Amino acid sequence: MVDACGKCENCLAGLEQYCSGGRTLTYNSIGRDGKRTDGGYSQHIVVDERFVVRIPESVALANAAPLLCAGITMYSPLRHWKAGPGSKVAIIGFGGLGHVGVQMAKAMGAQTTVLDLSPEKRDDALRLGAEDFRLSTEPETFTSLDSAFDLVISTVPIYVGLDRYLGLLARDGVYVNLAVPAQPLSISATTLLTNRRSIAGTRSGGIAETQEMLDFCAEHGISAEVEVIHADGIDDAYRRLLAGNVRFRFVIDNTTL
């Protein structure tokens, strides 16, 4: 996000991601000058100073890069729905978003469980702060964790059957959906009214909260685990990404552009 109206109720609340006047994204968005934005794969980019954040010295630039999307996308809902001491959080999917979210939830003091398809993710999940790791392919996961969580954040970018995940929510629990699949989300009204459950959407974070997130990561030694590639390795990296073969984000070294 490189611009927003600055005048609507949401911008004035520091929540530019919900700008009702139309925010401008870094890529493929129309800016105030009427021109299409071309993204940040460059040595320089000109943006309004209100949309610049400070990377703390102690976080390497390569590891900070994914925090500006995956990081804030996890941090904002964890804060908004009050992950902290005494709360139980489940993170669905242990990839670019999930591996940062687990570190943040732990640093906030929540008890965190990771659900993923791949048993190979277990060791990394536990190493980065999960108290438990469960396979989403096992029906037993959903029966034994019925009504167990205050907050469930799904990072899975494709359509998943929501009802079994909603069943994980304790009373007044919230399921936060980060995915935007092509088909609509489908949920059972009965599963929703049991335990007064909610399902919510969230969109990244505001600029002030993004700075807060960066400072929080620096303070707690949190960063994204990345594989740095050169510009001429993008095609290979993209093929590996589609195959799910990346730990956990590719970062392009801009000096090789």
Next chain:
Amino acid sequence: MVDACGKCENCLAGLEQYCSGGRTLTYNSIGRDGKRTDGGYSQHIVVDERFVVRIPESVALANAAPLLCAGITMYSPLRHWKAGPGSKVAIIGFGGLGHVGVQMAKAMGAQTTVLDLSPEKRDDALRLGAEDFRLSTEPETFTSLDSAFDLVISTVPIYVGLDRYLGLLARDGVYVNLAVPAQPLSISATTLLTNRRSIAGTRSGGIAETQEMLDFCAEHGISAEVEVIHADGIDDAYRRLLAGNVRFRFVIDNTTL
């Protein structure tokens, strides 16, 4: 509701409607004695004293009767999601639930808008406290009220296209679904993440809150508008109910049983 386990976390919080040990409903439920419950259409009914509420003197029994279902079903979400001064509430459907909900929302200090299919509902809606009445059959209703409400409560008992109703929610707004239609609820992930919207379910209220609701109704002169019928008029009333022809609840005079 005539019984609940009394021991689970939800019962201990006074929220017996979410009892995880299995609550007992008045009708067609299995009680602690293993027998099926037969309902309350009788001169007497024996229940645990923890499930008895006091009807305030100033509320006529006939008008109080629907409060014990429709009333608490509206009161609980209005309280839980903090309807009050400065908040904007929309109530979808102006029938047995809606006409009580409007009175409550007004008494709590919220600004309330009613949406209904029938223009004939307008006068009653405004008389009972709505500041505005809009037709849900008019597309203009949804464009002009885009992002206008903090809380939208749908009392419509059938399946409705949710996305246009979700679009009524302002930032951090909550859509409360009271309906349990046969088909799943279908929602767009994009509509949900815009404004950080939520959709939630809720189930009636706990016993302490039901008493609080009755006392609130007495204090504010709120009650259900009813047509009292004799037991031998049930078949006729049921036909009228199916045709949507009741203002706003039928109540059976039990002395005629």
